[in-house]
Amino acid sequence: MAGLATSFGSGAMTNPINDVNDSELLFLTGTNATEAHPIIGYKMRQAHRRGAKLIVIDPRRTELAEEADYWLQIKSGTDIALLNGLMHIIIKEDLQDKKFIEERCENYEALEATVAKYDPEYVSEVTGVPVNILYEVARLYATTKKAGIYYTLGITEHICGVRNVMSCANIAMLTGHLGKPNTGVNPMRGQNNVQGACDMGALPNVFPGYQNVNNDEIRAKFEKAWGVALDGKVGLKIPEMFEGANHGTVKAMFILGENPVLTDPNSNHIRSGLKKLEFLVVQELFLTETAEYADVILPSASFAECDGTFTGTERRVQRVRQAIVPLPGQANWQTLNQMMIRMGCLTNYKHPGEIWDEMASLTPSMAGINYERIDKDGLVWPCPTCDHPGTPILHTATFSRGKGLFQGIEHVPPGEMPDQDYPFLLNTGRILQHYNVTTPYSAGIMTLWNEEYAWVNPDDACELDVETGDRIRVSSRRGECSSKVRVTDRVPKGMVWMSFHYTASQTNAVTSHILDPTSGTGEYKVCAVKVEKLAS
Amino acid sequence: MAVATVTIDGMTVQVPAGTTVLDAARSIGIKIPALCYDPDLSSVGACRICVVEIEGSRNLPASCVTACTDGMVVRTDTPAVAEARKAILELLIANHPLDCMTCEKSGTCLLQKYCYEYGVSSSPFQGDRHEFAIDDDNPFYVRDMNKCILCGRCIRACEEIVGRSVLDFSYRGFNTKAGPFMDTPIRDSDCVYCGSCIAVCPVGALEEKKMIGKGRPWEVEKVRTTCPYCGTGCVFDLNVKDGRIIGVTSTDGDVNGRFLCVKGRFGYQFVQSGDRLKTPLIKKNGEFKEATWAEALNLIAGKFKETKEKYGSDAFGALSSARCSNEENYLLDKFTRAVIGTNNIDHCARL
Ligand code: SF4
Numbered sequence: 001m002a003g004l005a006t007s008f009g010s011g012a013m014t015n016p017i018n019d020v021n022d023s024e025l026l027f028l029t030g031t032n033a034t035e036a037h038p039i040i041g042y043k044m045r046q047a048h049r050r051g052a053k054l055i056v057i058d059p060r061r062t063e064l065a066e067e068a069d070y071w072l073q074i075k076s077g078t079d080i081a082l083l084n085g086l087m088h089i090i091i092k093e094d095l096q097d098k099k100f101i102e103e104r105c106e107n108y109e110a111l112e113a114t115v116a117k118y119d120p121e122y123v124s125e126v127t128g129v130p131v132n133i134l135y136e137v138a139r140l141y142a143t144t145k146k147a148g149i150y151y152t153l154g155i156t157e158h159i160c161g162v163r164n165v166m167s168c169a170n171i172a173m174l175t176g177h178l179g180k181p182n183t184g185v186n187p188m189r190g191q192n193n194v195q196g197a198c199d200m201g202a203l204p205n206v207f208p209g210y211q212n213v214n215n216d217e218i219r220a221k222f223e224k225a226w227g228v229a230l231d232g233k234v235g236l237k238i239p240e241m242f243e244g245a246n247h248g249t250v251k252a253m254f255i256l257g258e259n260p261v262l263t264d265p266n267s268n269h270i271r272s273g274l275k276k277l278e279f280l281v282v283q284e285l286f287l288t289e290t291a292e293y294a295d296v297i298l299p300s301a302s303f304a305e306c307d308g309t310f311t312g313t314e315r316r317v318q319r320v321r322q323a324i325v326p327l328p329g330q331a332n333w334q335t336l337n338q339m340m341i342r343m344g345c346l347t348n349y350k351h352p353g354e355i356w357d358e359m360a361s362l363t364p365s366m367a368g369i370n371y372e373r374i375d376k377d378g379l380v381w382p383c384p385t386c387d388h389p390g391t392p393i394l395h396t397a398t399f400s401r402g403k404g405l406f407q408g409i410e411h412v413p414p415g416e417m418p419d420q421d422y423p424f425l426l427n428t429g430r431i432l433q434h435y436n437v438t439t440p441y442s443a444g445i446m447t448l449w450n451e452e453y454a455w456v457n458p459d460d461a462c463e464l465d466v467e468t469g470d471r472i473r474v475s476s477r478r479g480e481c482s483s484k485v486r487v488t489d490r491v492p493k494g495m496v497w498m499s500f501h502y503t504a505s506q507t508n509a510v511t512s513h514i515l516d517p518t519s520g521t522g523e524y525k526v527c528a529v530k531v532e533k534l535a536s
Numbered sequence: 537m538a539v540a541t542v543t544i545d546g547m548t549v550q551v552p553a554g555t556t557v558l559d560a561a562r563s564i565g566i567k568i569p570a571l572c573y574d575p576d577l578s579s580v581g582a583c584r585i586c587v588v589e590i591e592g593s594r595n596l597p598a599s600c601v602t603a604c605t606d607g608m609v610v611r612t613d614t615p616a617v618a619e620a621r622k623a624i625l626e627l628l629i630a631n632h633p634l635d636c637m638t639c640e641k642s643g644t645c646l647l648q649k650y651c652y653e654y655g656v657s658s659s660p661f662q663g664d665r666h667e668f669a670i671d672d673d674n675p676f677y678v679r680d681m682n683k684c685i686l687c688g689r690c691i692r693a694c695e696e697i698v699g700r701s702v703l704d705f706s707y708r709g710f711n712t713k714a715g716p717f718m719d720t721p722i723r724d725s726d727c728v729y730c731g732s733c734i735a736v737c738p739v740g741a742l743e744e745k746k747m748i749g750k751g752r753p754w755e756v757e758k759v760r761t762t763c764p765y766c767g768t769g770c771v772f773d774l775n776v777k778d779g780r781i782i783g784v785t786s787t788d789g790d791v792n793g794r795f796l797c798v799k800g801r802f803g804y805q806f807v808q809s810g811d812r813l814k815t816p817l818i819k820k821n822g823e824f825k826e827a828t829w830a831e832a833l834n835l836i837a838g839k840f841k842e843t844k845e846k847y848g849s850d851a852f853g854a855l856s857s858a859r860c861s862n863e864e865n866y867l868l869d870k871f872t873r874a875v876i877g878t879n880n881i882d883h884c885a886r887l
């Protein structure tokens with residue numbers, strides 16, 4: 001979450017999920033919450049029905065878009081222009097929170113200078129949102145007290161994902177919608193423990209708790225605890241690792257519970273990288289597409305077979321418990337520990353609680369959390385001491401970085417737009433019933449939703465001469481896949497929408513190779529494709 | 537905030553004005569039976585089993601929809617109250633299958649519980665019985681409306697919690713039936729299989745298909761855990777019998793309360809899928825061969841050491857997992873940085 005980390009100094013949801021309940025305004029951008037985060041989606045719907053205003057920004061007509069007070073059907077990839085346009089109006093109408101800007105933030109001039117260029121007429125042209133709606137939404141957001149921004153992949157998976165996030169941070173700071181209940185900038189994480197994986201330092205630049213590897217003092221602390229000298233140079237991100245594998249600089253890899261062949265953009269590049277490795281270990285539940293490339297596969301135990309913790313999107317650390325004996329005979333932490341011991345790291349953990357405690361002793365923001373305290377209910381970090389109640393709302397008095405950093409951010413058109421040869425825009429996402437890779441192994445779910453349906457607008461369907469149930473081939477400059485069609489006006493003309501849940505339709509063979517320069521995130525949301533009808 | 541002082545069965549309690557008599561009584565440990573009442577849903581006062589006596593009131597009001605007023609004197613344990621509750625139960629079971637010996641709900645069914653408490657074993661009322669067809673033409677639910685007591689909890693859960701309003705009452709009088717619009721099977725409705733209706737049904741009318749016949753409630757161990765799907769952090773109970781997971785039931789999560797989505801409630805099945813890997817595999821001549829843990833781990837340690845010596849630590853990369861626990865992520869982090877000696881670790885934070 002590089003974007004929020006730059007603006008605020010911390011990259012997590014600023015407010016708790018249950019703040020949705022008594023909000024007065026929910027500003028949803030690029031999130032299909034009722035499908036991707038159903039429980040949060042229920043809460044949003046309940047809040048809306050109790051009177052909260054609902055603004056939904058999405059090119060697709062999602063369920064919440066249907067109910068929204070304002071549905072802004074922007075052209076894909078124009079989020080920054082829209083947000084800049086809203087800020088332009090807010091400043092023009094003098095609706096910004098001057099006290100908050102003055103006392104809590106810095107670099108306001110840069111923002112002012114940038115958004116000055118985004119007058120409503122221009123923004124309307126770029127985004128497709130009518131001028132009067134821009135005014136109404138800007139006023140509503142700026143003048144409603146309990147107004148929170150919520151987003152998911154729709155924002156972060158663009159080439160400009162990080163800057164999209166910073167734009168959200170900008171508009172929240174501009175209106176002072178931070179550090180208070182029912183406000184904030186709230187990224188809803190897609191996977192059960194993305195928050196935790198980041199928190200634990202499964203990132204090339206930080207140790208657990210976002211402590212920088214290139215900070216000598218911090219490194220010294222970890223060197224002392226771990227008893228070895230540590231490297232201060234920032235490591236490789238996923239795309240760089242596969243780049244390295246393709247170029248022969250990365251020779252060996254360990255992949256824990258991920259299936260990048262299916263889930264990463266531009267999977268052909270991943271496959272060729274995996275093929276070139278001298279040694280690959282994959283620890284997995286199933287023989288996945290990625291595991292096929294391994295030299296050694298270690299069987300994983302599932303969440304129901306290991307004790308441990310997950311950290312939810314609101315930074316809440318909660319217990320996961322072993323319910324049944326691990327099918328492979330041992331829990332994952334035991335496997336990892338045995339591998340460490342065989343390579344000379346002699347710590348022998350007896351229970352995952354000991355692993356947590358070691359981590360917490362090195363991580364000030366989680367030092368006050370232990371298994372005993374979270375036996376029933378979870379705790380929300382930062383939680384520095386054992387008598388600290390946790391911190392559901394961030395940035396109440398100061399930002400983690402001190403002052404909130406405004407940044408002038410320009411609209412950047414998507415890296416690849418439809419053209420004559422590839423006239424459609426492919427947009428990808430998640431459907432309610434599935435979740436990246438495990439649900440296809442759940443029999444009940446597969447009986448109802450067992451194959452990919454690419455969504456196509458009725459006008460396009462006429463031109464392509466396809467009906468719901470027909471098969472199409474979707475191809476980009478990088479690869480192709482095939483899928484059944486669902487004709488629906490939930491997608492605008494010119495757009496094709498697909499999920500990435502099914503092995504039979506490898507959507508990510510098609511998606512873009514263009515990456516966000518800061519986070520390395522694939523641009524899953526926008527890429528140019530052509531669509532052809534296949535004989536059924 | 538205005539408070540009301542009420543006396544219930546001789547005990548005095550102060551509650552915020554507007555609190556229902558039912559909630560006030562339960563707050564001081566007085567048990568009042570209730571079927572249609574659910575703390576997470578709006579109260580409708582339909583089943584009337586929660587009736588009490590209130591001084592100065594001519595009839596017996598339903599405590600779930602009666603607000604406490606200052607000075608109110610309530611009795612929950614009089615013969616008239618017991619009589620009324622018994623009559624309601626007798627009416628309910630007059631048209632109820634009473635197949636408790638095979639009913640999945642036995643042991644957690646509220647109708648059974650209250651009949652036990654009020655000593656109701658049969659009904660003096662004999663009349664027509666429903667013969668509704670059972671709706672089980674979907675992978676998740678069995679809906680036996682012959683057992684439905686028309687409390688309407690499922691309808692309110694679907695509308696008030698999930699916001700889908702798939703369910704409502706159809707027909708009238710004796711034929712009244714709770715179910716999808718136009719009385720279609722659930723498969724043909726807009727149901728998203730979140731299971732909220734199942735979680736609130738007080739009787740055996742709504743059951744989870746996969747749990748039927750898998751074990752009695754008292755034989756099942758409930759293991760509180762956190763959902764492995766999206767990042768919301770919903771908490772539920774894995775139900776375990778004889779070392780196998782037989783289903784998921786609701787508990788009281790910080791974030792989700794008792795409610796879940798289709799993935800949380802039914803997505804556990806992958807755990808016991810026959811496709812799971814159970815032994816380490818080593819590739820020999822392009823084919824995977826089963827190996828022992830020691831063989832696999834020794835090979836891995838040897839190869840990683842060799843890579844490190846030959847090409848340096850930075851020739852290694854680790855992909856950690858946003859699906860795995862904090863502890864597993866921490867160990868892989870420590871392995872990569874401390875054991876191998878590189879910062880080449882990342883995970884798919886982007887998904
Ligand atoms: S499962 Fe959920 S959506 Fe379906 S009827 Fe029940 S409450 Fe409604």
Ligand code: SF4
Pocket residue numbers: 683684685686687688689690691714736737738739741742
């Ligand atoms: S199905 Fe269950 S919850 Fe629904 S009305 Fe009947 S008894 Fe009540």
